[in-house]
Amino acid sequence: MKIRNAHLVTALILPFAFLVSTCLNAYATTLHVPEDYTTIQSAIVAAVNGDEVLVNDGTYNEAINFLGKAITVRSVNGAEATIIDGGDSSHSPRIVTFNSGEGSQSIFDGFTVLGGHSGPAQKLIHCDLGSSPVIRNNKFVDSYAFAIYCDNSSNPLIENNEIIPLFYLDRDYPNRLKHCDDAPVMLFCKGTVDLNCSKIL
Numbered sequence: 010m011k012i013r014n015a016h017l018v019t020a021l022i023l024p025f026a027f028l029v030s031t032c033l034n035a036y037a038t039t040l041h042v043p044e045d046y047t048t049i050q051s052a053i054v055a056a057v058n059g060d061e062v063l064v065n066d067g068t069y070n071e072a073i074n075f076l077g078k079a080i081t082v083r084s085v086n087g088a089e090a091t092i093i094d095g096g097d098s099s100h101s102p103r104i105v106t107f108n109s110g111e112g113s114q115s116i117f118d119g120f121t122v123l124g125g126h127s128g129p130a131q132k133l134i135h136c137d138l139g140s141s142p143v144i145r146n147n148k149f150v151d152s153y154a155f156a157i158y159c160d161n162s163s164n165p166l167i168e169n170n171e172i173i174p175l176f177y178l179d180r181d182y183p184n185r186l187k188h189c190d191d192a193p194v195m196l197f198c199k200g201t202v203d204l205n206c207s208k209i210l
Contacts, residue, residue, distance in 0.1 A: 060078075
C-alpha cells in the first residue's frame with residue numbers, strides 16, 4: 010500500500026511540476042533598453058528571474074549589478090555595437106558585478122566593457138561571494154583594471170571573450186589581467202587575449 014501511494018503521489022506531482030515550470034516560462038518578459046528603460050541597471054531592477062534584458066546599440070555610461078537575479082542581459086547586435094563605459098559612472102571600482110550568489114542562469118552576453126578610469130583597483134567584471142554566472146561574447150578594454158576578478162569561491166563560465174589590455178603606468182602594478190585567490194577558474198580557458206603589450210604575462 011505504501012509503495013502504491015508513493016507511485017500515486019509521484020504521478021500527481023510530476024505533471025504539476027511541469028505545469029508550474031511551463032507557466033513560469035510563459036511569463037518570462039523581454040525588457041528593452043533604451044526603448045522601455047533608459048539604463049541597463051533600471052531594467053535589471055525591474056526584471057525577475059527568467060527575464061531577458063535586451064540592449065540596443067549605443068554607449069551606456071553606467072555600472073551594473075545583477076542583484077542575484079537569474080536573468081540574461083544581452084545586446085542586440087554584439088560587442089562592437091554595444092558599449093558599457095564604467096569610467097564615467099562616478100568612478101565605480103566595479104563595472105559589472107555579480108556578488109549575490111548568481112548561478113549559470115545569470116548571463117552577460119555581447120558587450121564591450123570599458124574601464125581604467127578609476128585606478129588599478131577597478132574591475133571590469135567582479136564575481137564575488139560564490140557567484141558563478143555565464144560571461145560570453147564580450148570584449149574587455151582597459152588601462153589599469155582587472156578584466157575579470159573572481160573571489161570567494163566564485164566560478165563563472167568565461168566563454169568566447171576578447172581581452173585587450175592597453176597600458177600600465179605603474180611599474181610595480183601586478184602584470185596580470187585577473188586576480189583569483191581561491192576561485193577554481195582560469196581567465197583564458199575559452200577566451201582570447203591581445204598580447205600586444207610587453208607588460209602582460
